[in-house]
Amino acid sequence: MVDHGNRAGDGTGELVPPPDKDFVPRLGAGCLVLLGGLVAVIAVTIFLEPGRFEFLGFLFYGILGLGFSGAGIFWYRYVTEQEETRRHMFEEKAILNVAARHGGYATLAQISLATPFTASEAEAAMSRLCRQGYAQPELLEDGTIRYRFGGLLGSGPPAI
Numbered sequence: 001m002v003d004h005g006n007r008a009g010d011g012t013g014e015l016v017p018p019p020d021k022d023f024v025p026r027l028g029a030g031c032l033v034l035l036g037g038l039v040a041v042i043a044v045t046i047f048l049e050p051g052r053f054e055f056l057g058f059l060f061y062g063i064l065g066l067g068f069s070g071a072g073i074f075w076y077r078y079v080t081e082q083e084e085t086r087r088h089m090f091e092e093k094a095i096l097n098v099a100a101r102h103g104g105y106a107t108l109a110q111i112s113l114a115t116p117f118t119a120s121e122a123e124a125a126m127s128r129l130c131r132q133g134y135a136q137p138e139l140l141e142d143g144t145i146r147y148r149f150g151g152l153l154g155s156g157p158p159a160i
Contacts, residue, residue, distance in 0.1 A: 025075070025079040026076065026079055028075065029072045029073070029075040029076035029079060030072065030076070031072070032068055032069070032071055032072030032075060033068070033069050033072035033073060033076075034072075035068050035072075036064075036065045036066065036067065036068030036069030036070070036071070036072060037065065037069060038065070039061055039064050039065035039068060040061070040062060040065030040066065040069065041065075042061045042065070043057075043058050043060075043061035043062035043064075043065055046058045046061060088125075088128070091115075091117065091121070091125040092125070092129065092134075094111075094114075094115040094116075094117070095111055095115070095122070095125055095126065095129065096149065096152065097114075098110055098111050098114045098115065099135075099147070099149045099152050100149075100152050101114075103152075103153065104148060104149045104150070104151075104152035104153035105146050105147065105148055105149070105153075106146070106147050106149070107144055107145065107146050107147070108122050108123055108126065108145065109144075111125075111126070126147055129147075130147070134149065134151075135147040135148065135149050136148045136150070
């Protein structure tokens, strides 16, 4: 499996966000759908041609067209699922990186300042990490929600 740690190649070790969209696979999936549509049009012209109906030709081109279109649609869905998976991996690594620098604790403000995420994106990622059991929210006396990452805890919580 390809490492999607997304570390910068300049030696700084900074996390670099994954690309938003993979253009080439999306283009390939779109071309496959268009090719399937074109072959289906050929099947329809065979069906509608007066006086010369070839059932086997219609059946062959119809199945082939639907197969290409179906494969293109599934390929597109696979590509978008992979993009979402890479995005989640990047979010998790970036958040864990922030928590590691703060003694195993992080707030949404710290995450938003240290990563390219908006506050709402950071909150959604933290909700996902809490549901998965990687982080536990703690309510501080001033009303701030601080997230504790058990595997990253240092000797004690840093002062906020």
